[in-house]
Amino acid sequence: MSNSADYDFLAGVRVVDFTQFEAGPTCTESLAWLGAEVVKIENPRSGDPGRRLRAGQPDDDPYYFQQFNANKKSITLNLKEPQGLALVKDLLRKADITVENMAPGTIERLGLGYDEVKKLNPGIIYCQVKGFGEGSPYEANLAFDMIAQATGGTISVTGEKGRQPVKPGLSFGDTGTGMTMAITLLAALRKRDKTGEGCRLQVAMQDAMLHYMRTNFATQSRTGKAIERDGTHSGGGSNTPSGLYPCAPGGPNDYIWIMTSRANPEHWSRLCKVMGKEDLIEDPRFATTAARVKNEAEVDSMIAAWTKARTKHEAMSEVGGAGIPAGPVLDTMELLNEPSFERRGIMQVMPHKTHPVKMPSWPVRINGKPPTVKASPGLGEHTAEVLTGWLGLSADEVGKLKADKIV
Amino acid sequence: MSNSADYDFLAGVRVVDFTQFEAGPTCTESLAWLGAEVVKIENPRSGDPGRRLRAGQPDDDPYYFQQFNANKKSITLNLKEPQGLALVKDLLRKADITVENMAPGTIERLGLGYDEVKKLNPGIIYCQVKGFGEGSPYEANLAFDMIAQATGGTISVTGEKGRQPVKPGLSFGDTGTGMTMAITLLAALRKRDKTGEGCRLQVAMQDAMLHYMRTNFATQSRTGKAIERDGTHSGGGSNTPSGLYPCAPGGPNDYIWIMTSRANPEHWSRLCKVMGKEDLIEDPRFATTAARVKNEAEVDSMIAAWTKARTKHEAMSEVGGAGIPAGPVLDTMELLNEPSFERRGIMQVMPHKTHPVKMPSWPVRINGKPPTVKASPGLGEHTAEVLTGWLGLSADEVGKLKADKIV
Secondary structure (H helix, E strand, O other): OOOOOOOOOOOOOEEEEOOOOOHHHHHHHHHHHOOOEEEEEEOOOOOOHHHOOOOOOOOOOOHHHHHHOOOOEEEEOOOOOHHHHHHHHHHHHHOOEEEEOOOOOHHHHOOOOHHHHHHHOOOOEEEEEEOOOOOOOOOOOOOOHHHHHHHOOOOOOOOOOOOOOOOOOOOHHHHHHHHHHHHHHHHHHHHHHHHOOOEEEEEEHHHHHHHHOHHHHHHHHHHOOOOOOOOOEOOOOOOOOEEEEEOEOOOOOOEEEEEOOOOOOHHHHHHHHHOOOHHHOOOOOOOOHHHHHHOHHHHHHHHHHHHOOOEHHHHHHHHHHOOOOEEEOOOHHHHHHOHHHHHHOOEEEEOOOOOOEEEEOOOOEEOOEOOOOOOOOOOOOOHHHHHHHHHOOOHHHHHHHHHOOOO | OOOOOOOOOOOOOEEEEOOOOOHHHHHHHHHHHOOOEEEEEEOOOOOOHHHOOOOOOOOOOOHHHHHHOOOOEEEEOOOOOHHHHHHHHHHHHOOOEEEEOOOOOHHHHOOOOHHHHHHHOOOOEEEEEEOOOOOOOOOOOOOOHHHHHHHOOOOOOOOOOOOOOOOOOOOHHHHHHHHHHHHHHHHHHHHHHHHOOOEEEEEEHHHHHHHHOHHHHHHHHHHOOOOOOOOOEOOOOOOOOEEEEEOEOOOOOOEEEEEOOOOOOHHHHHHHHHOOOHHHOOOOOOOOHHHHHHOHHHHHHHHHHHHOOOEHHHHHHHHHHOOOOEEEOOOHHHHHHOHHHHHOOOEEEEOOOOOOEEEEOOOOEEOOEOOOOOOOOOOOOOHHHHHHHHHOOOHHHHHHHHHOOOO
16 A cells, blocks of 8 residues: 655655644644654653643643654754753754744744854755744734634634624644745755755744635725625625535534535526426526525525435535535534545554554645655654764763753 | 845746636645746636636636736637647646646546646646545535535534534635645655656645644544534633633624633733732632633633723733733734735735735745735736747747637
C-alpha cells in the first residue's frame, strides 16, 4: 500500500519547529506530511502545552496533540540554559526553515529573533505566526482561534438571520492561518534554493481571516453594506432555492443543503421533476431566479415539505442523483465512521503506542493516494537521534546533556 | 514602497490555469501573489463564469472575479476547435503546473486528462480540485462551497446551542481547499526541480474540510460523541469564561469575545480586577476552571452585565489591555474601513481600469510587507502576449487565430 516515493516531495528539508497548540503546528505538520524532517523543540518539563489540553489531568499525549503533530519528531531542549540555547543555534545553522508562534516578543527575548538567527544562517526561511500584525492596534495582544475569528470578521457573518452571531464551529482561525504560511514558505524555499538567500515571513491570524473572506468583501463591494448573517441560505441571496432543508426523523443534523445555481437553469427544473411538481417549472412565480428570490418563502416551504418526508440520505440519493448540487449535513461521528474515507486513506489510524486514533489525513492525493500517517512524537523521543544526526554528538555527550537537564 | 524583489519567489514558474469560480482560482491566485506567471485559459465567448456573477446583467468584471484572479493573466482559447486544443497542448508543454476544477469528467472529455498531458510533458504537476474524491459515494456529483461544508461536517458544528445548524458565513469550503492544493503542488515542484518527474495531485472539497476540523475530531475522540453546536462559547466547554458577550449599543455585531485559558489562571484574576470584582478571584464558586465550568451561567451573566455598559471597543481596550485574550466582533464594513489594514498593505486597492476595489491581499508579509496587488485580467487581455512569449507566434498568426475565432 505504501507510496512513500510519491510523497517524499520535501525529503531532505529540515525544519526547526518552535510551534505550539495549533496555528503554528498545522503549518509544520503540512510540511511533515509531505516528507520534510520537522523537529519540534520542546521544553524538557512538559513540552508543547498542546500535549496537556485536559486541565488538571495527567494527560501527556491527548488526541489534540496527536492530530496536529503527526509525522514530526520531538527533541527536548532547555532554552533558558546557555548550553541549550547554543544547541538550538547549532540546529538552526543546519535548518532550511524555522517556524514559531509564541506570544509577541517571546522568541526575541530568548535571543532567537530574526536578526540573531539570520547571522547564524543567512539562508534560513524564518517564519512567525502571530495573532495580530505589526502596526495593528492589537499588536501586543494575545490571540487564540476565537479571537482571530472575532476580529477577522468570520464571526460577524455566521449565524441565523436576525439573530446573534456565532463562531464557526471549527478552528480554522488557527489552521487556515497555518496554511497560508506553508504556501509562502515553500515558495520562499524555491527562491532560496536558487539564490541562497533567506527571508523573514510573518502572518497574523486576524489578517489571514480576511483572505478567506473575499467572497464577503466582493458582495459588500456590490451592495455597499456590511454582510448580514443568513446561515441557512446561500450567501448573497441570489440563488433560490439554496439552503438547509429539514429531513426525517428530525434529529439535530437531519438536514440537507440543496442548491440551484443561477448559472444553470436546469437545476430548478430537475428539482421540480424530482419532487413530482413539473407544473412549477414554467409557473411564472418560480420560472426565473429573480421570481424565485421574490417568492423564496413559498419555494422553501414546498421543498421542506418534500424533504421532511425523507431521511437526509434518501433525499440526497434522489436530489443529488438527478444532477442537482446537494449534500446532507454530516456530523463528526458520521464522518468518522464513513467507510469510504478510511478506504480512500482520507481518514487513517495513527499507529500510536498508547492512543491509536483515527484522524483526517493530509487531504491531497498524490498519484491517487494521500500520504501515510506516522505517529506524533513522544516528548523528546528523537533527542538523541537528532543531536547525533544533525550535530554529530556522541551518545556519551547526549547522556551528559540529559544528566545536566539541558535536554 | 515596492519590494518586488522580495516576493518574486516563484518567478519563472509557468501555470496553465483552467480554474473557474473559487476553489481552483484561490489556489492559482496564491501562486500569482508569489510571482508565478499564471495564465487563465478562458473560452472566447464569456470566459470564467465567475466573471458573470450577477445573473442577467451585463456584468463582465464583478468584484468577485477580481478578488480571486488578482495578479493573473488571461488568454482566450476555443478548446472545442482542434486548433485551439493544439495551442493549449503547446502551452502545457511549456508549463510547470496546470490546475483545473471543472465538473467530474469534463477535462478528460476535452482530451486533456492526466494520461494525455503527461505524454506532452512528463514533468508537469497536474492538479485537480473536485467536490468529492474518487471512491466517494458522491463521486459523480456536483459541488459548491455549501455542499462541501454540509458533507464535510463544518455546518454540523456551527450554530447556536440547541438550535439548527448554519453554514459558516465564509466560503472556506472553496478557499480552504485551494490552499491545501497550493501547498502540495509547491512541494511537488521542489521534487520535480530535482528529478524532472511530474505527478498528478487531486483534492476533494469534502475531504479538505475534514483536515480543517481536526480539533473537533480530537474532542470527539475524548468524549465519544458527535460534536454539538455551541457557537457562542468556546468549543470543548472546558474554558470558562470563554464566549461572546453583548456590548452597547446592542447592534447586530456589538459583541466581544472574551477568553480565559485554562492554561493560564491569571486570565481569570485579571478579568475580575478589570470588572472591579477582586473578591471573586478566591471565591470557591469561581476560583478554578472546573468551578467556573459548573457555574457558567452565573459567570456569563456577571460578565455580560459589565460588557453591556460599554461599547465593544471600550471593552476591548480594558480587557485586551489587561492581558486577557479578547476581540471585538468586527463586521465586513468595519474591516474594510480599518485604517491600519490599508497602512499595513493587508488591504490594498486593486489598480483596475473600470472597478478599482479595495480588497484583502495575500496575508503573509515577506520581509515586512505583503506582495502588491495587480489588476485581475480582462478576458483575453494577454492572448497575444502569451502566444508570442511562450510559443513564438507572430502578430500575424495571432491575428489570424482571432479572425478564425480560435482565440
